[in-house]
Amino acid sequence: MQAAPNSQMHRHLFSRFPKFTSHDAEEVRHQVSRIFCDHDLKIVGKSQSLNTQIHFRRGKRVSYGRMLYGATVDIEPGKLDDFYLIQIPVAGQEAVQYNRHAILSDTRVGTIISPDLEFRMRHERNAEKLFIRVERSAFEQQCAQYYGHLAHGALHFNPAIHLQHPSLQSLKRLLDWQLYEASEGDLFDQPLIAAHFEEVLMVSLLGSLQHNQPIHFDTGHVTPGFIKRAEDYIKHHAHLPLTAGDIADQVGVSIRTLFAGFRKYRNASPMRFLKQVRLEQVRHDLLHPKSDTAVTHVALSWGFTHLGQFSASYQQQFGELPSETLRRSGG
Numbered sequence: 001m002q003a004a005p006n007s008q009m010h011r012h013l014f015s016r017f018p019k020f021t022s023h024d025a026e027e028v029r030h031q032v033s034r035i036f037c038d039h040d041l042k043i044v045g046k047s048q049s050l051n052t053q054i055h056f057r058r059g060k061r062v063s064y065g066r067m068l069y070g071a072t073v074d075i076e077p078g079k080l081d082d083f084y085l086i087q088i089p090v091a092g093q094e095a096v097q098y099n100r101h102a103i104l105s106d107t108r109v110g111t112i113i114s115p116d117l118e119f120r121m122r123h124e125r126n127a128e129k130l131f132i133r134v135e136r137s138a139f140e141q142q143c144a145q146y147y148g149h150l151a152h153g154a155l156h157f158n159p160a161i162h163l164q165h166p167s168l169q170s171l172k173r174l175l176d177w178q179l180y181e182a183s184e185g186d187l188f189d190q191p192l193i194a195a196h197f198e199e200v201l202m203v204s205l206l207g208s209l210q211h212n213q214p215i216h217f218d219t220g221h222v223t224p225g226f227i228k229r230a231e232d233y234i235k236h237h238a239h240l241p242l243t244a245g246d247i248a249d250q251v252g253v254s255i256r257t258l259f260a261g262f263r264k265y266r267n268a269s270p271m272r273f274l275k276q277v278r279l280e281q282v283r284h285d286l287l288h289p290k291s292d293t294a295v296t297h298v299a300l301s302w303g304f305t306h307l308g309q310f311s312a313s314y315q316q317q318f319g320e321l322p323s324e325t326l327r328r329s330g331g
Helices: 025-035 136-147 167-182 191-208 225-239 244-251 255-266 271-285 295-301 306-317 322-328
Strands: 018-024 040-043 054-058 060-067 074-080 083-091 094-098 100-105 109-113 119-123 128-135 160-162
Touching: 018 025, 025 054, 025 109, 060 167, 060 191, 074 094, 074 271, 083 094, 083 167, 100 109, 128 136, 128 191, 136 191, 136 255, 167 191, 167 322, 225 244, 225 255, 244 255, 244 271, 255 271, 271 295, 271 322, 295 306, 295 322, 306 322
Parallel strands: none
Antiparallel strands: 018 054, 040 074, 054 060, 060 128, 074 119, 083 109, 083 128, 094 100, 094 119, 109 160
16 A cells, blocks of 8 residues: 655645636636535635636545635535535635534644535635545445444534544544545546445544444444343333433343443443433424424423533534524424
8 A cells, every 4th residue: 555645745636637727706616516516605805816726536425636716715505415525624724614613624624514514614715625525325324334223313423523633543544545545546446446445434434533323333242132122211201200220120120230231332321322312302393393382492391401501412413503403494
């Protein structure tokens, strides 16, 4: 395997796959929309002009590329809808804003934008980035296979990727190599090998980045029956004031055994699972509101008495505030 590229080499990746070069704002918007999605594009300041270059290698499930605008621009795509977008600046910086949060993305901090996340970006004049487009249907299918099912709604990632964090060094090396091979090598010309690399990328992202799906791994052991019975009991009785003792009594084990089992096979506690189920129920109620539905009432009805913590947990799991869910549903 060839060595991964250094930062200077990164800036020349995908030169074999030129897509277009343009100075015209409307043409740039049109061509970028064909690769990603429809969006608004605005040049910041009257003294600037575009010098946009995009290189793009399309794949079946995963596509790769490099781009720069050559001017400071504001981009408002709304939502991506049918794909996930990984962005890794190799020069300069861009700001990604979503749900009243902002990420300043540069060579140390990349981003992964989930399809349902409403966001906008300011791409600075000297910014250049590599990007990876992963088709939503393929990623969610891979996630379902990885975990057995999509347990908590659509797959949604925490947008920030801290590339220098020690826990992400293996992922960073994989991204470096895949981007380099997709650009310079010939393994991606072979469909069976390319499909394997796409799967490795998706599984690595699932295993390395923060997202809303349950984090546990099948170690080859058969999950004990009491774990599955406990999960079923929690799902059907989440509206009741359940305690760990109630759950343990229902499935015929001690509280210690219950917690040890969840920790080993689910990497969580039974009470955390209960919280996730209740958050799902809150989301269902907000997505299907009645004329008098209010976030506070729904949260309290599902046992969330600390509204600040509830709001933070809801946003972490679903990528938006509960009030935003209700507003989007017409409530």
